[in-house]
Amino acid sequence: MSELRRDPIIGRWVVIDPSRNFNKIAVSDSDVYPKDHSGCPFCPGNESMTRPEILAYSSNPKRLPNTPGWNLRVIPNNQPIFAIEGILKKRAEGMYDRMDGIGAHEIIIETAEHEVKTRTPENYETVYKAAMERIKDLRNDTRLEYILFFQNRGAAANAVFEHPHSQLLATPIVPKRIREEINGGKNYFTYKERCVFCDIVSQEISDETRLVAENDLFIAVCPYASRYPFETWIIPKNHGSDFDAVPGKDIISFSKISQTVFSKLGNVLDNPAYNVMIHTGPLKEKDLPYYHWHMEISPRLARPAGFEWGTGLYVNPVAPEEAAKYLRESE
Amino acid sequence: MSELRRDPIIGRWVVIDPSRNFNKIAVSDSDVYPKDHSGCPFCPGNESMTRPEILAYSSNPKRLPNTPGWNLRVIPNNQPIFAIEGILKKRAEGMYDRMDGIGAHEIIIETAEHEVKTRTPENYETVYKAAMERIKDLRNDTRLEYILFFQNRGAAANAVFEHPHSQLLATPIVPKRIREEINGGKNYFTYKERCVFCDIVSQEISDETRLVAENDLFIAVCPYASRYPFETWIIPKNHGSDFDAVPGKDIISFSKISQTVFSKLGNVLDNPAYNVMIHTGPLKEKDLPYYHWHMEISPRLARPAGFEWGTGLYVNPVAPEEAAKYLRESE
Numbered sequence: 015m016s017e018l019r020r021d022p023i024i025g026r027w028v029v030i031d032p033s034r035n036f037n038k039i040a041v042s043d044s045d046v047y048p049k050d051h052s053g054c055p056f057c058p059g060n061e062s063m064t065r066p067e068i069l070a071y072s073s074n075p076k077r078l079p080n081t082p083g084w085n086l087r088v089i090p091n092n093q094p095i096f097a098i099e100g101i102l103k104k105r106a107e108g109m110y111d112r113m114d115g116i117g118a119h120e121i122i123i124e125t126a127e128h129e130v131k132t133r134t135p136e137n138y139e140t141v142y143k144a145a146m147e148r149i150k151d152l153r154n155d156t157r158l159e160y161i162l163f164f165q166n167r168g169a170a171a172n173a174v175f176e177h178p179h180s181q182l183l184a185t186p187i188v189p190k191r192i193r194e195e196i197n198g199g200k201n202y203f204t205y206k207e208r209c210v211f212c213d214i215v216s217q218e219i220s221d222e223t224r225l226v227a228e229n230d231l232f233i234a235v236c237p238y239a240s241r242y243p244f245e246t247w248i249i250p251k252n253h254g255s256d257f258d259a260v261p262g263k264d265i266i267s268f269s270k271i272s273q274t275v276f277s278k279l280g281n282v283l284d285n286p287a288y289n290v291m292i293h294t295g296p297l298k299e300k301d302l303p304y305y306h307w308h309m310e311i312s313p314r315l316a317r318p319a320g321f322e323w324g325t326g327l328y329v330n331p332v333a334p335e336e337a338a339k340y341l342r343e344s345e
Numbered sequence: 346m347s348e349l350r351r352d353p354i355i356g357r358w359v360v361i362d363p364s365r366n367f368n369k370i371a372v373s374d375s376d377v378y379p380k381d382h383s384g385c386p387f388c389p390g391n392e393s394m395t396r397p398e399i400l401a402y403s404s405n406p407k408r409l410p411n412t413p414g415w416n417l418r419v420i421p422n423n424q425p426i427f428a429i430e431g432i433l434k435k436r437a438e439g440m441y442d443r444m445d446g447i448g449a450h451e452i453i454i455e456t457a458e459h460e461v462k463t464r465t466p467e468n469y470e471t472v473y474k475a476a477m478e479r480i481k482d483l484r485n486d487t488r489l490e491y492i493l494f495f496q497n498r499g500a501a502a503n504a505v506f507e508h509p510h511s512q513l514l515a516t517p518i519v520p521k522r523i524r525e526e527i528n529g530g531k532n533y534f535t536y537k538e539r540c541v542f543c544d545i546v547s548q549e550i551s552d553e554t555r556l557v558a559e560n561d562l563f564i565a566v567c568p569y570a571s572r573y574p575f576e577t578w579i580i581p582k583n584h585g586s587d588f589d590a591v592p593g594k595d596i597i598s599f600s601k602i603s604q605t606v607f608s609k610l611g612n613v614l615d616n617p618a619y620n621v622m623i624h625t626g627p628l629k630e631k632d633l634p635y636y637h638w639h640m641e642i643s644p645r646l647a648r649p650a651g652f653e654w655g656t657g658l659y660v661n662p663v664a665p666e667e668a669a670k671y672l673r674e675s676e
Contacts, residue, residue, distance in 0.1 A: 015428060016446030018518060027518045029426055029446055041372070095360055095660055097346060108548045110569045115347030115360055162656060172648050187349060187358045190657035217439045238441045291656070317503050325493060325622070326521035329426055 016329075021239035023210050024191075024198040026326060028239045034331040039170040039287070039317055046169035047176040055092075056123045056177035058082035064089045068120060069148065071140060086140050087123040088148060094119035095183060102157055102186055116157055118184035120148060128177050133276065138269035141180055145292075146265075148182055149258040153297055158184045160192065160296050163257070168287025170314040180290075188296045195293060196305050203304035211306030212253055214238075224334050226341040227274045231267040234275045236334035236341070243316055243332035244283060246275060246341070248309040255295035255302040272309075278341045279313060286313040347660075352570035354541050355522075355529040357657060359570045365662040370501040370618070370648055377500035378507040386423075387454045387508035389413035395420045399451060400478065402471060417471050418454040419479060425450035426514060433488055433517055447488055449515035451479060459508050464607065469600035472511055476623075477596075479513055480589040484628055489515045491523065491627050494588070499618025501645040511621075519627045526624060527636050534635035542637030543584055545569075555665050557672040558605045562598040565606045567665035567672070574647055574663035575614060577606060577672070579640040586626035586633040603640075609672045610644060617644040 016031035055063035061080040069088040070079065077083040090098075096117025104113040124141045145163050152161055162183045166173035188196075202210040218224055218235045226234040226246055234248045248271055254260060260268070279286060294307040322328050347362035386394035392411040400419040401410065408414040421429075427448025435444040455472045480492050493514045497504035519527075533541040549555055549566045557565040557577055565579045579602055585591060591599070610617060625638040653659050 015431065016426060018444045018446055020442040022440055022442075024521075026521045031426065031446065034426075035424065093366065095347060095362065095365075100346065107569075108552065109353055109544055110548075111351040111353075113349045115349055115362065162658075185658070190355075190357045192656065194657075213440050217441075221439065238438075325523065326525075327493075327516070 019239040021237070022202070022214065024194045026239065026328075028241055029327065029329040030240075030333050031329055031331055032333050032336065034329065039314055041169045043169045043176065043287075051128050051176065054128055054175070054177050056087075056121075056175060056179060057128055058084070058126045061087075064121075065092060066090075069144060071144065082126075085126060086144055088144055089121050089123065091119040091121050091181070096185060098155075113186060116186050118152055118155075118158070118182070120182045120184075122148075122180040122182065124178040124180060130178055133273055135266070135269040135273045138272040139265060142265050142269060142272075143262075145180065145182060146258045146260075152182075152184050153258075155184070157186055158297055160185045160188045161294075162189065163292040163294075165288075165290040167290075168285075168314070170287035171289045173287070192293060192296070196296070196299075196302070199302075199304040199306070209253055209304055209306050211249060211308065215249055215251055224338045226278065226338050227271055229267050229271050229274075231264050232271040234271055236338040238334060240330055240332075240334040240337070241328040242312050242314075242330060244279065244286075244313045244337045244341070245330075245334070246279065246311045246313075246337075248272065248275060248311070250307065253303075253306055255305040255307055256300055257292050257294035257307045259300075260307075275311065275341075278344045279311070282340050282344045283313055283315065286315060288313045350570040352568070353533070353545065355525045357570065357659075359572055360658065360660040361571075361664050362660055362662055363664050363667065365660065370645055372500045374500045374507065374618075382459050382507065385459055385506070385508050387418075387452075387506060387510060388459055389415070389457045392418075395452075396423060400475060402475065413457075416457060417475055419475055420452050420454065422450040422452050422512070427516060429486075444517060447517050449483055449486075449489070449513070451513045451515075453479075453511040453513065455509040455511060461509055464604055466597070466600040466604040469603040470596060473596050473600060473603075474593075476511065476513060477589045477591075483513075483515050484589075486515070488517055489628055491516045491519045492625075493520065494623040494625075496619075496621040498621075499616075499645070501618035502620045504618070523624060523627070527627070527630075527633070530633075530635040530637070540584055540635055540637050542580060542639065546580055546582055555669045557609065557669050558602055560598050560602050560605075562595050563602040565602055567669040569665060571661055571663075571665040571668070572659040573643050573645075573661060575610065575617075575644045575668045575672070576661075576665070577610065577642045577644075577668075579603065579606060579642070581638065584634075584637055586636040586638055587631055588623050588625035588638045590631075591638075606642065606672075609675045610642070613671050613675045614644055614646065617646060619644045 016029050018027050020027050059082055067087050067089050070084040071086040072084045074083045096115045096119055098118050100114055100116050102113045102116050122144050149161050165180045199210050224235045231251055237247050289312045291310050295302050295305050347360050349358050351358050390413055398411055398418050398420050401415040402417040403415045405414045427446045427450055429449050431445055431447050433444045433447050453475050476494050496511045530541050555566045562582055568578050620643045622641045626633050626636050
């Protein structure tokens, strides 16, 4: 017997059905990425293959821009979804609405190494700090409404490049899923006078069954209404709606739990492909009492059933309690 | 320069960016389906491989159930997402909500032929009539809230079986996407006192640029804010919220335009994989003035960018005007 579970934030029902067959994603990294990565545009020595860097971290103070010697490098995407030049030109077309694709699309090259075997918490910290630095700068552009931090890892997660990288997509609209979470959070707050994410943190710590990891300031859980097998969220214990407002010492805890969670996912699922996303508040709605930033990690293991695309009704063949147990017990 | 377009029904923004590279879906039917289809459970002679039939159409009045001689056959899914036996047992789990997976999951085997070369409007009519007959019967079960008609064709659309089939999924909840469309339609109706879909039909007929086909009672269009390349909707000109309430003579027109549209998609895209869905009103909300049933066809050509999964922000590399032009000019 399958079970329907309701996401407490946006009200989406998902089907949890452990009796179901699992259609594995067929594509593998070796099908997609070349073995010889000397042509990788993100590797040191190939700096001229990318557009000029926006930001770089280096231990050599004399390093010149766009030359090797960096530990992390931020560049504009060569194929940006949104361009920084131009004006929005919001306009009607009969009953329809449109605007130009103004925004920014940057790539954070997370490390000089093409293949990283083991990651330290410090690696994560560098990436998060670079993302925060870029978000703070992009906040000055009043045309922008939202900045999305995301990572695609592996061919099954549709990562175009193999070299470890994150992306920042700054958009002139608030993406639909974020708006749904904010509206859901607002409704919950109106009714309960509490943040729904804060309540989730409390319940998950006391339930323990879906808990993957916990430290002083963060928990990692497989959410109650997980859409995907081994879906995992990292949620801060302290309330805050804006990722880029998190104090530096809290980022150290966030980096530590990130390292723990990705190490566990790598061990249990044998280095899966995954998509990562930081859900944070809109640029022009700061310090919301009813929204709570968090990170969502979706391993790409199972192919979706056809109707998931069109209905938003997800079928998940792995109960989150089962996934969390595996992850909790692994290193 | 990309462009942002807003869906007038649910308010979702999509990015239309014809300058973008198109990452084709890698999986092909020959990778997934066996060449020898003598073991196909949907082929005549293999009736014992399925659960006993619920409905069958045959030109032989003496045919016995679960034997060959049928033209169309409806069976319960061997691996149902929802089961018909049991009670819902809605219950709380702390702050969370759950219920048992009660419902129905049926398969319409559309034809006795495993490989169908050309389809007639009559083929479509038979399938739609069987679906309507089953929906009318399932309406008697008061535990059910919604019935979804959908088709997955081809490996890239995650069809488990190659033999042409549709599915009916009866659920104890209204799927999220449908609820969004109904709420969006209600908001538009409150403001304009008109159905948003009726307005779309008028504007698309007068604009012509996104029109794929038209007959006495239906239009086929590539929607203004298409999420996918060559996404196509079939919308009835006459207002009505319930698919199973459509009169028989209208179904003839629906079958004719279906045959036209799928023939065009097959010719232009070389028999693509696709997902089809009929969006209709919830079972317990009949004759809604602000909702309008329709069919959504999503060819599966491009791999999604990673962030589409988590944000609902779709990037479509083919403008609907361009797609519609190709389809309009093809047979």
